[in-house]
Amino acid sequence: MKLKIFHETSYSYxxxxxxxxxxxxxxxSVFEGQRVSEWQISVSGGQRGAAFRDGAGDWIEGWTVRGPVEAVSVTIEGVIETRDTAGVLRGHRETVSPLVYLRPTPATKSDGAIAELAAAIEGADPLDLAHKLAAAVHEAIDYLPGATEASTSAAHALELGQGVCQDHAHVMIACARERGLPARYVSGYLHSSVDGKLQDAAHAWAEIHVGPLGWVGFDAANACCPDDRYVRLGSGYDAQDAAPVRGMAFGMGTEVLDVRVHVEEVQQ
Structure with a gap:
């Protein structure tokens, strides 16, 4: 699938x-499931600094905007070709051991309910277990925008029984780690339709390390593994660690955030 992506994050003060x-x-990300044809990142009034590929294989760019700053926009425009790899992150080069992703964070910390949910699942092997955990998380949490916040933990989301893709991913990660499977949070985009209407959005899912097969993606929110509708950007221990945009403003102004995302399928 060939996808054209527009993503704008605007800040005003x-x-x-x-x-x-x-x-x-x-x-x-660079792996067998996607190939970039065009990609441009721009920051209004910004100066690009150091850039590097980290141990998890993600490309990181530093930008600085000198003030006084009343508003700034981070804009991404690009075209990428994707193909279905059944969720397997094949051909992705990284140097970090999968074992580091057994470490919990405040957002993915287990509790009694998460431990109970994870323990109730039986799998013939790690891959089968991961699939069944994803199905269990899908059933346990109804998709409902506005029910949770960016700071909502996996334990709280499971208690509510409602949330968005971030919450499904956090609970999936907590359950997998509870069963001894390394798990991490993935940020990216999804091109899909619901009730015949396009639903283009920034999206998130989990990846579970299942032995010789390596990292495999599981989107518990949509009860599937990532396919050619998905574009992978990067990963981390949780949503905050994997955030596409992280930064700091120097000043006392109150920040207002606005995000626009459009993902369009184009002819090959």
Whole structure:
């Protein structure tokens, strides 16, 4: 599938700030499931700094915007070709051991309910177990935008029984780690339709390390493994660690955030 992506993140401040420093994880991952044809990242008024590929294989760019700054936009425009690899992250080069992803974070910390949910699942092997955990998380949490916040933990989301893709991913990660499977959070895009209407959005899912097969993606929110509708950007221990845009504003202004994403399928 050939996808054209537009993603704009805009920040505005009621009082101009002195400067902004940002770390962007907005370049698609390099693996067999996707190939970039065109990709451009721009930051209004920004100066590009150091860029590097981290141990998890993600491309990170640093940007600085000198003030006074009243508004700034981070814009991504690109074209990428994707293909279905049944969720397997084949051909992705990284140096970090999968075992580091057994470490919990405040967002993915297990509790009694998560431990109970994970323990109730039986799998013939790690891959089968991961599939069944994803199905169990899908059943346990109804998709409902607005029910949770960015700071909602996996334990709280499971208690509510409602949430969005971030919550499904966090609970999936917590359950997998509870069963001894390394798990991490993945950020990216999804091109899909619901009730005949396009639903283009930034998206998130989990990856579970299942032995010789390596990392395999599981989107518990949609009860499937990532296919050619998905574009993978990067990964981390949880949503905050894998955030496509991270940064700091120097000043006292109140920040207002606006995000627009459009993913369009184009002719090959």
């Amino acid at each position: 009621d009082t101009p700030v002195r400067a902004l420093v940002q770390s962007l994880r907005l370049t698609p």
